[in-house]
Amino acid sequence: MIHKKTQAEIELMHEGGKKLAKIRDFLKDSITPGVTPLELDEMAEKKIIEAGGESSFKKVRGYKWTTCININDGVVHGIPTKKPIQDKDLVKLDVGMFYKGFHTDTSFTVQAGTDEPEVDKFVAVGREALKKAIHEARIGNKIGHISLAMQQVFDKYGVSPVRALTGHGVGKTLHEEPQIPCFWEGDPEKSEEIVLGSVFAIEAIYTQGDPDLVVLEDNWTIATKDGKIAGLFEETVAVTDKGNLVLTA
Numbered sequence: 001m002i003h004k005k006t007q008a009e010i011e012l013m014h015e016g017g018k019k020l021a022k023i024r025d026f027l028k029d030s031i032t033p034g035v036t037p038l039e040l041d042e043m044a045e046k047k048i049i050e051a052g053g054e055s056s057f058k059k060v061r062g063y064k065w066t067t068c069i070n071i072n073d074g075v076v077h078g079i080p081t082k083k084p085i086q087d088k089d090l091v092k093l094d095v096g097m098f099y100k101g102f103h104t105d106t107s108f109t110v111q112a113g114t115d116e117p118e119v120d121k122f123v124a125v126g127r128e129a130l131k132k133a134i135h136e137a138r139i140g141n142k143i144g145h146i147s148l149a150m151q152q153v154f155d156k157y158g159v160s161p162v163r164a165l166t167g168h169g170v171g172k173t174l175h176e177e178p179q180i181p182c183f184w185e186g187d188p189e190k191s192e193e194i195v196l197g198s199v200f201a202i203e204a205i206y207t208q209g210d211p212d213l214v215v216l217e218d219n220w221t222i223a224t225k226d227g228k229i230a231g232l233f234e235e236t237v238a239v240t241d242k243g244n245l246v247l248t249a
Contacts, residue, residue, distance in 0.1 A: 004197035016099030017247030056096030087113035144188025
């Protein structure tokens with residue numbers, strides 16, 4: 001069931017989301033060969049505190065970091081390490097902020113250093129899928145329409161939507177109902193209706209190869225089973241009477 005937000009609550013989330021977007025963009029610009037994921041994590045925490053917020057991810061039981069950072073075949077939940085990022089690494093960074101009682105959540109994928117054209121094309125697929133999905137997050141549509149929009153883009157370019165992970169509602173808690181898959185089977189009209197005041201963390205999660213995943217030895221990092229690269233893009237989106245509003249833009 002969707003946890004609806006009031007207009008005042010959405011305004012608070014937008015305030016926090018704009019702050020988080022600036023932090024995300026700072027982190028994106030900071031991803032260069034030689035920097036370590038742990039250094040990026042420390043930058044993120046410092047910026048969040050300076051913005052008057054708290055780390056959303058540190059509120060997850062057992063997780064001690066501000067970001068999740070995944071390299072190449074890593075998909076989600078990667079623990080920031082001291083291993084320097086290498087030239088041409090495909091880096092996924094996920095960060096959330098708790099601000100004035102509400103969470104916002106965002107993530108991106110970027111190549112470090114030298115751009116490989118084929119990898120650039122792969123990354124662009126995720127951006128397009130998320131854009132199409134956000135367009136469907138509006139009153140009168142269903143959750144399945146968001147998911148189907150992503151799948152259609154993934155199918156178009158021959159990549160695989162991850163089936164074991166989803167986007168989600170977000171608000172006073174980081175993960176709320178409903179789940180928002182990156183694919184859809186069946187009639188989207190039979191899925192849950194999107195209502196005024198819905199706020200979603202819409203995630204495009206996909207792989208270059210098979211969608212099968214494995215959990216690594218750290219018990220957090222989820223990676224592709226076949227070792228091929230993965231992509232991740234996420235924005236926090238509110239459904240208002242004027243259309244959808246990307247809170248983390």
